[in-house]
Every structure is written in structure tokens, then in C-alpha cells.
Amino acid sequence: MKMDTNTNVDVSQNIKNEISNSEVVLFMKGTPVFPMCGFSAAVVQILSDLGVKFNHVNVLDSDEMREGIKNFSNWPTIPQLYVKEEFIGGCDIVKEMNESGELLELFNSKGINISPS
Amino acid sequence: MPMKKEDIETLIKKSISDCIVEIEDLKGDGDHYKATVISKSFKGINKIDQHKMVYNALQGKMGRELHALMLITKTE
Numbered sequence: 001m002k003m004d005t006n007t008n009v010d011v012s013q014n015i016k017n018e019i020s021n022s023e024v025v026l027f028m029k030g031t032p033v034f035p036m037c038g039f040s041a042a043v044v045q046i047l048s049d050l051g052v053k054f055n056h057v058n059v060l061d062s063d064e065m066r067e068g069i070k071n072f073s074n075w076p077t078i079p080q081l082y083v084k085e086e087f088i089g090g091c092d093i094v095k096e097m098n099e100s101g102e103l104l105e106l107f108n109s110k111g112i113n114i115s116p117s
Numbered sequence: 118m119p120m121k122k123e124d125i126e127t128l129i130k131k132s133i134s135d136c137i138v139e140i141e142d143l144k145g146d147g148d149h150y151k152a153t154v155i156s157k158s159f160k161g162i163n164k165i166d167q168h169k170m171v172y173n174a175l176q177g178k179m180g181r182e183l184h185a186l187m188l189i190t191k192t193e
Binding site: 074 | 164165168169172177179180181185187188189
């Protein structure tokens, strides 16, 4: 399937919209209720434990999105977490930040409501 | 086509000259590894860019031939 330039433009715009319209958004495989990959599930668990409300984009819904988000961030894997339009990282970095307390600090500093369960 | 542990180490060392690389095969399928990369060249660079240095060293194989690489980067 040859990707014509319009698809690229649409995907890139969709990505920008998703990121700018959400305080916290996770590009993931599957959904928070049915994650389709362990790494995506791990980040969902971290956000849920912190009680952070987040939007998600299931990249498995479209090949364009699945590749588009990697090009957008120049990051080769999924999941990808964005907070107030800033790319925070994938599973490894989010896990490391959570363990060091940096993630909680980040949410506090960005005025994101958290309610730990 | 999965990757061999030695090939991953070689690629990383070729690109990040002074580094120490420890690689653990998580599942034995050539697709799921854990790598710890220690290099002084990470100093002063944020985590995302440290990881991108390693991904770039893998010449586009990350997320393609290599499905999963749990990555830890350290300056020492």
C-alpha cells in the first residue's frame, strides 16, 4: 500500500491534535482495558496506580498511526507517553522515572491532578 | 528475522565508542533483550536522547528486526 502524501499529512495532523488536546495521552497498542502488549500495559498500570487521567490512542487501529507516531517523535517503539505536549518517553523511561519519583514530580510540576489508588 | 546478542553489542559499541554493554536474553527467541549501556558520553544528555543514541546505533533495527529491548542507560 503506497502511502500518498495526504495520508502522511492527515496522520501528522491527527497526532498533533491528539497531543495538543490532551493533558496526558498515551499512544499504545490496544486500550487501557485491553492492552495488546506488555510494555503498553505496564505504562497503563503506572498511570492508573498514580491515579492520573489520560487519553489513549490505539495505534493498532491504523498502520499510518503506528508508523506516523514513530516518525513524529523519532522514537522507534510503542508505547509513547506525552504530557502537556512533551514527549516523556517509552516504557523503560516512564518506569525508571516512576521508580525514582521523577514522574510524580513531573505531573505535579505540570499541574496534572493525581489521586493515587 | 531476530537478532543475535553479539550483533546488538557490536552495533552499539561501534557507535558509542567508550561504552560497556551488558545484554540479557529475556526469552531466548532473539527478539526480547534487556541491555544496560554505560558510557561517559551520556553525561549531560537527557534520558530520551541517551536512548536515541542507542537506537541510532542499532541502525533502524529497533522496532523492526528487534522487537523488544528493555534499555537502561547510565553514565558510569
